[in-house]
Amino acid sequence: MTGKTVQLHTPLGDEVLKLHAGDHVELSGIVYTARDEAHLRMQKEGIPFDAQGAVIYHCGPVVQDKRIIAAGPTTSARMNELTGFLLDRGVRALVGKGGMGSLVREQLKNRGIYLAFTGGCAALASSHMTLKGVFFEDLGMAEAIWMIELDCLPLVVGIDAQGNDIFDRVMKHARQEYERYRKC
Amino acid sequence: MKTPDDIAIHSSLADATFRAYREAVIRLPPDVLRVIQKAAAAETNPVARGEFANILKNVAEAERLGVPMCQDTGVPVVYLTIPPDVCVTRDLYDAVAEGIRRATREIPLRPNVVDPLTRHNTGDNTGAGMPAIHVKPGNTFTVTVLPKGAGAENSSRITMLLPTHQYGIEGFIVETMLHAGGKPCPPVILGIGIGGTFDGAAALAKEALLEPIDTMTSYEQKICTAVNRLGIGPMGQGGDTTVLAVKVKTAACHTASLPVAVNVQCWAHRHATVEVKR
Numbered sequence: 001m002t003g004k005t006v007q008l009h010t011p012l013g014d015e016v017l018k019l020h021a022g023d024h025v026e027l028s029g030i031v032y033t034a035r036d037e038a039h040l041r042m043q044k045e046g047i048p049f050d051a052q053g054a055v056i057y058h059c060g061p062v063v064q065d066k067r068i069i070a071a072g073p074t075t076s077a078r079m080n081e082l083t084g085f086l087l088d089r090g091v092r093a094l095v096g097k098g099g100m101g102s103l104v105r106e107q108l109k110n111r112g113i114y115l116a117f118t119g120g121c122a123a124l125a126s127s128h129m130t131l132k133g134v135f136f137e138d139l140g141m142a143e144a145i146w147m148i149e150l151d152c153l154p155l156v157v158g159i160d161a162q163g164n165d166i167f168d169r170v171m172k173h174a175r176q177e178y179e180r181y182r183k184c
Numbered sequence: 185m186k187t188p189d190d191i192a193i194h195s196s197l198a199d200a201t202f203r204a205y206r207e208a209v210i211r212l213p214p215d216v217l218r219v220i221q222k223a224a225a226a227e228t229n230p231v232a233r234g235e236f237a238n239i240l241k242n243v244a245e246a247e248r249l250g251v252p253m254c255q256d257t258g259v260p261v262v263y264l265t266i267p268p269d270v271c272v273t274r275d276l277y278d279a280v281a282e283g284i285r286r287a288t289r290e291i292p293l294r295p296n297v298v299d300p301l302t303r304h305n306t307g308d309n310t311g312a313g314m315p316a317i318h319v320k321p322g323n324t325f326t327v328t329v330l331p332k333g334a335g336a337e338n339s340s341r342i343t344m345l346l347p348t349h350q351y352g353i354e355g356f357i358v359e360t361m362l363h364a365g366g367k368p369c370p371p372v373i374l375g376i377g378i379g380g381t382f383d384g385a386a387a388l389a390k391e392a393l394l395e396p397i398d399t400m401t402s403y404e405q406k407i408c409t410a411v412n413r414l415g416i417g418p419m420g421q422g423g424d425t426t427v428l429a430v431k432v433k434t435a436a437c438h439t440a441s442l443p444v445a446v447n448v449q450c451w452a453h454r455h456a457t458v459e460v461k462r
Contacts, residue, residue, distance in 0.1 A: 022231055024234060059255070060255065060256075060294065061255050061294075062251075062252060062255050062257070062292060062293070062294045064292050069251050069252070069255075069292065070251055070252045070253075070254065070255040070257075070294075071255055072254050072255050072256070074256075074335075075335055075367055077367065097366070097369065097419060098335075098365070098366040098367050098419065098420055099366060099420060116419060116421060117238075118235050118238035118239060118242070118418070118419055119254075119335065119366075119369035119419055119450065120239070120242065120253065120254040120256075120333075120369050120450055120451060120452040121238045121239060121241075121242035121253075121254075122242070122246075122251075122252060122253060122254045122255040122256075123242050123245040123246035123249060123251050123252065123253050124238060124241050124242035124245045125242075126249075126251065127245050127249070140295075140305055141294060141295065142294055142295075142296070154234070154238060156231055156234060156235075156421065158421070166231065166421050166422065167365070167366060167420050167421065169422070170365075170366075170415065170416060170417065170420055170421060170422040171365050171416075171420070173415055173422070174362055174365070174414040174415055174416050175362065177413050177414050177415060178358065178359070178362045178414060181355075181358060181410065181413065182355065
């Protein structure tokens with residue numbers, strides 16, 4: 001970790017390739033929320049926005065009167081098998097919680113990054129957000145794709161473009177500790 | 185036929201349920217906030233310190249804006265205590281459901297409740313068997329709401345240990361957290377149910393979450409220390425605090441059984457109790 005916060009603005013480009021797992025960043029610009037159902041729909045019918053340099057946010061917000069009320073991250077690992085096609089079309093960053101599997105870690109290499117936002121921090125998130133539009137609204141509030149403008153959302157690089165993954169590192173350590181615990 | 189008293193009870197219980205839900209999703213109970221603040225101050229890992237800073241800012245922001253602290257406003261788990269002069273009728277269940285529907289519209293809550301097989305969303309956070317209502321006799325008429333988010337609930341586990349394997353209880357709890365990793369939004373609170381029946385242990389584990397979390401017995405503290413050695417940390421990104429507290433509840437069980445249930449609760453340990461006005 002470098003200790004200083006890096007500012008990122010969408011659309012993202014090669015600047016993401018220089019970041020390291022553990023770096024603190026602040027993200028500004030447009031992100032698109034997508035959970036399980038939206039990923040399936042995009043696979044079938046195509047991506048309804050310009051994917052070049054785009055950011056996907058794993059989130060099912062609470063929306064009322066065209067305002068984002070609460071919008072923390074959902075568990076990213078559910079989208080492990082559904083992410084490759086987005087990166088192939090130019091998506092540069094995924095935002096969520098809990099990290100993703102080794103498949104996505106490989107798919108991100110030399111292309112993009114995974115950014116972690118603190119789970120449960122939905123009120124903090126919404127205070128950095130303006131709602132700009134919606135796609136696939138028929139999927140319901142939680143599963144629709146909401147187009148949101150961010151203003152300096154504080155995030156941590158969870159997986160970088162060189163394959164470093166803080167979640168994987170932590171879980172390897174946890175498994176070692178568990179083995180030690182079982183032996184005593 | 186409904187008496188004027190029945191109608192009054194229905195409307196005050198619906199109102200109390202609504203108010204308890206609003207309080208629960210917007211403000212953390214004081215004991216939970218104290219425990220988080222203490223862990224934040226003691227945390228040494230820089231990434232974890234950032235996570236704690238976000239959590240504390242989020243709690244303040246939710247209160248300032250009067251909005252839910254987490255977008256997963258859970259499924260409604262409700263505990264009622266019923267004084268001797270109130271009859272337990274279908275109408276009490278309907279009144280609670282009415283309060284939940286109002287909470288969904290007005291707070292607002294995210295509609296999370298679906299049919300388990302068709303996945304059809306009812307849109308109002310009620311459905312067959314939902315809200316999950318637990319009724320107990322008591323001296324006062326109160327409603328307690330425990331909105332339960334999916335990330336932590338999905339990491340919960342139950343086992344039927346051999347009665348001679350009491351030493352396996354702690355290991356099962358540590359293993360549960362190892363499987364869970366960052367998925368349940370740690371730092372978590374673990375509700376542990378030991379004894380009773382298969383289903384009873386799970387119910388005890390959930391009830392244990394309603395106990396004050398700023399004190400632990402030496403048994404609870406020992407389990408807490410063992411789990412924290414895993415170093416999973418806030419959000420699974422590493423750190424000193426994986427578990428904020430462990431709470432254990434026990435019940436008598438069959439001599440040939442030792443049921444153990446672990447109910448995992450995210451840091452956003454939302455619950456509130458409101459007295460039903462009469």
